[in-house]
Amino acid sequence: MKPFAKRVIFQASRVTLVAVTVSLAVQTYLAGWKKPQPVGIDSRPIFDEKATPQTLWDEIQQNANLTKFAKLVGEFDDIVGGLRAPRAQLTVYAPTNEAFEHEHFPYDLPWFYWKFLVGYHMGKGGISAEALRSQNTVSSFVNADIFFKNQQRISVQSNSDGITFNFRAKLLGSQPAVNGHLHVVDRLLMLPDSTADVLRSTATFGIFRQGLIDTGLAEVINDTSTHTAQTVFAPSDAAFRKLGRKVNAFLFGPGGRAYLKALLSYHVVSNETLFSDVLFPTKNGEQIVLDLKSASNDVSLSTLARGHEVSVRSVRHTSGDRRVLSVNDEWEVSRPDIVVMDGVVHEMADVILPRIMDGEDQLEKQRGWWSIVSRSLNVGGITVEDLMERLQPLIENE
Incomplete structure (x- = not known):
């Protein structure tokens, strides 16, 4: 069986109970829909800047690039009805014909796969x-959890070359x-893969992925029956x-297996x-928007290292209103918000180490300033003993 088909079956089995997610999300938000009109084809550029704004469905219908x-x-x-409702406020990310x-x-994909795909584009x-330039993520109409409380996100990247999703x-x-x-947009926003698929298909995660396999943690991360969501740094x-x-x-040798797992x-x-x-x-919690204006927006998250937490703070990027995550006040996420079906992956440019306890902090001072500076600069790494x-x-x- 091809990998894509396997993923579709996996997604289908995971969302059997929420096959009407998109309909429910839209219906909860909108009311008084009318019957949709047949799809029409008109010859127009991507957008006519001087045209009088119409409904989203009219704009989509009449754009020859979006047939x-x-x-x-x-x-x-039901979705068309929502796009035609004048009093609605929606955002649609429409792929061009060439994107398909x-x-x-x-x-032979099931009907609800296509409904999920459509719902993920709005x-x-x-x-x-x-x-969009100040957004790190935006919401879609696809359900992100089995509790119907949160919608799957779309990550947004903004730079001098433009905006990417x-x-x-x-x-x-x-x-x-x-x-x-x-x-x-020039590509489809495909439904997110599982964490396992993303770690497997991303070349820069090779060592991390091998470590998960060697320690047995891959089974925990890959098995969605053991968690409703997850965050992977x-x-x-x-x-x-x-x-x-x-x-x-040491870590990848026989004597370091326990330390690698930890x-x-x-x-x-x-x-x-x-x-x-x-x-x-x-579990059943409503989403919380992290407020940059808050004096303290630290979030403490319990890790698989039982009893030990990471402290994460959303901070303003030096380039403007966009955000970066700071972990334990020491390490910044280098590539944030890789959306996956069962959570999110953040790529790190450094390996996160547990916080130094008070007693250990005194020991660090006794070892001298060069020990601290060399670690902060990653000069020669850290010793096995440390x-x-x-x-x-x-x-x-x-």
């Missing part, structure tokens, strides 16, 4: 292109509508190399999903 997306959306009367040519779909609230779909143009905003291969050759030889466990949070701007709390000492409390607790 494939319009045909797909037109299969679902980049994807290969099995011919969300509540009208978000303009200008507003989920690190793959580039924004081509935007158009206001009477009931929201329509953004045209995944160090890159370069991050592990910063630890130094001797430390890596270290990697400290990078995984079960049953809570923390994006750089929104937190989905454990790493063992730092991780010992996690092992004892295990």
Whole structure:
């Protein structure tokens, strides 16, 4: 069976009880829909800047570059009704006809897969292109948990080259509508893969992935029956190399297995999903928007290293209103908000080490200033002895 088909079956089995998620999300938000009109084809550029704003459905229908997306959306009367409701406020991320040519779909996908796919291309609230530049993530209409409390996110990247969604779909143009905003993108926003698929397919996570396999933690992370959500702080291969050759030889050798498991466990949070701007709390909790204006927006998350937490803070990036996550006040997330089906993955440029306890802090001072400076600069990494000492409390607790 092809990997894509396996993922679809996996997703289908996981969402059998919530197959009407998109309908419920839209129906909860909108009322008084009318019957949809047939999909029409008109010859227009991506957007006519001088045109009078219409409803989102009218804008999609009449755009010759969006006929494939319009045909797909037109299969679902309830969604079309929402896009035609004048008093709604929605944002749609519409892939061009050419975007569909980049994807290969099995011919026999179930109807609810396509409804999920459509729902992942739109969300509540009208978000303009200008507003997108200060967003780290935006909401879709696809359910993100089995409790119907939170909607799956779409990550947003903004730089000098423009705006990108989920690190793959580039924004081509935007158009206001009477009931929201329509953004045209050059790739489909595919339904997120599982954490296991993302770690497997991302080349920079090779060492981290191998460590999870060696310690048995891969089974915990990959088995979605053991968690409703998760946050994974995944160090890159370069991050592990910063630890130094001797430390890596120890961790991945027979004598370091317990320490490697403790270290990697400290990078995984079960049953809570923390994006750089929104937190989905454990179990049946409503999402919490992290407020940059708050004097303290620290979030303490329990890791798989039982009894040990990481402290994460959402801080303003030096370039403007966008955010970065700071972990334990020492390490910043280098590539945030990699959206996965069962949570989120944040790529780290450094391996996260547990906080130094008060007694250990005094020991650090006794060892001299160069020991502290060299570690902060990753000069020669950390010694095996120091790493063992730092991780010992996690092992004892295990």
